[in-house]
Amino acid sequence: MRWFGFGFNAFGQIYVHEKLMKGECSNSVNEVKVISPTELTLANHVDRSDCCQIRASWSRRASLHLDGDSCVCLEGFGASSASCGIHVKESRGCKDASISESYLTLAFSDRIESWDLQKEEKTPTWSMEIKTDNSGPPLNLPVVPGGYIATKPPFYRSLSPHLKAKSLALSAEHAILLSASGAVYTWGLGSHGQLGHGGLTSEEEPRAVEALWGMPMSCVATGGWHSVCISDGGDLYVWGWNESGQLGLPSRGLRKALQEQHSQQAGIPCQDASTSPAEEQQEGEKHEEVFISIQAFPALLDITPSCEIRTVSCGSRHTAAVTTTGDLYTWGWGNYGQLGHQTLISSDEPQRVEFFREQQMRVVNVVCGMWNTFAAVVKEEVACS
Numbered sequence: 001m002r003w004f005g006f007g008f009n010a011f012g013q014i015y016v017h018e019k020l021m022k023g024e025c026s027n028s029v030n031e032v033k034v035i036s037p038t039e040l041t042l043a044n045h046v047d048r049s050d051c052c053q054i055r056a057s058w059s060r061r062a063s064l065h066l067d068g069d070s071c072v073c074l075e076g077f078g079a080s081s082a083s084c085g086i087h088v089k090e091s092r093g094c095k096d097a098s099i100s101e102s103y104l105t106l107a108f109s110d111r112i113e114s115w116d117l118q119k120e121e122k123t124p125t126w127s128m129e130i131k132t133d134n135s136g137p138p139l140n141l142p143v144v145p146g147g148y149i150a151t152k153p154p155f156y157r158s159l160s161p162h163l164k165a166k167s168l169a170l171s172a173e174h175a176i177l178l179s180a181s182g183a184v185y186t187w188g189l190g191s192h193g194q195l196g197h198g199g200l201t202s203e204e205e206p207r208a209v210e211a212l213w214g215m216p217m218s219c220v221a222t223g224g225w226h227s228v229c230i231s232d233g234g235d236l237y238v239w240g241w242n243e244s245g246q247l248g249l250p251s252r253g254l255r256k257a258l259q260e261q262h263s264q265q266a267g268i269p270c271q272d273a274s275t276s277p278a279e280e281q282q283e284g285e286k287h288e289e290v291f292i293s294i295q296a297f298p299a300l301l302d303i304t305p306s307c308e309i310r311t312v313s314c315g316s317r318h319t320a321a322v323t324t325t326g327d328l329y330t331w332g333w334g335n336y337g338q339l340g341h342q343t344l345i346s347s348d349e350p351q352r353v354e355f356f357r358e359q360q361m362r363v364v365n366v367v368c369g370m371w372n373t374f375a376a377v378v379k380e381e382v383a384c385s
Contacts, residue, residue, distance in 0.1 A: 006036065006373055007340075007372025009033070014041075034336075070091075090106070103115065103125070105141060140167060167219070178217055178218075186207060196298050217229045223319065240295060241317075244333035301350070320366045329351060338371055340375075
């Protein structure tokens, strides 16, 4: 399995350019914005094929290697100037990891540790002993027995036992939980409809998303102000903020921005990219399109051609989904090339990333950083005639 990255690369999260190796900052668009999927650079003496998982924050990438002597390697801010990344010695033997801008959290079979990335310390900032139930399914961070690990202190937050958390996705201000039965719960800030309860109010405690009740879900993900989940049947549901098209629904703000951009490139004076009332009426008669800024209830997103979704991940304002046939679709904000279409154009419609199909690669996993995207691929097996 190989990993590719595209999008924001100012700190060498995807690949380390010459200026970063010298400890210099770069303003080059080609070095900061990686618009074409690029195979990841990994720390010295690490086999690329051994990288099992990627975790990403805004300025860093953590590569989790589970084969043999499992460990975590860090790339990005604080690591790139030293080499092509650094090994975290304290991660030897870890089973999972998560990363934020300030902390690296490591899960071992008997304990959880959180390390302050802003300091060089020989002991973790916080740790907790755990007892895992070997008979049940393995828990993945941020879920731990009895609760979950937050991205900032206090790290341990308890969860009600009746929730039976299977997985949990955390944004800076809201959370979405998937229970063992496939039910979805959300809590936190709700100002952009990201909780899916039909309003814009916040919730202090986990609340079931009633619109999804009775439809078992298999995967959940959260962006800056939007949320998504996949049903057992491979359908994709989206809700929250859609200003950049991150829900894959028609976005007035995005269309307006694209219109202004096209007008500027063509040298046409643009009156705040709006049409006259008469022109609007004519356009409306031809095709009346409903624009969505906030989707406060879960909406079923149709991807053309029809397909089943295997897994999904969200960046701050973009979304990426992998189909059961190994195709990668992306949509939303694309100003750093994080959509992988080899442009800097945003989109409010899911579009297939053609690079991997052209290279005869099948995508098996995707992880979004705030402004970038990482895809795991395997070589497509071509039948011999």
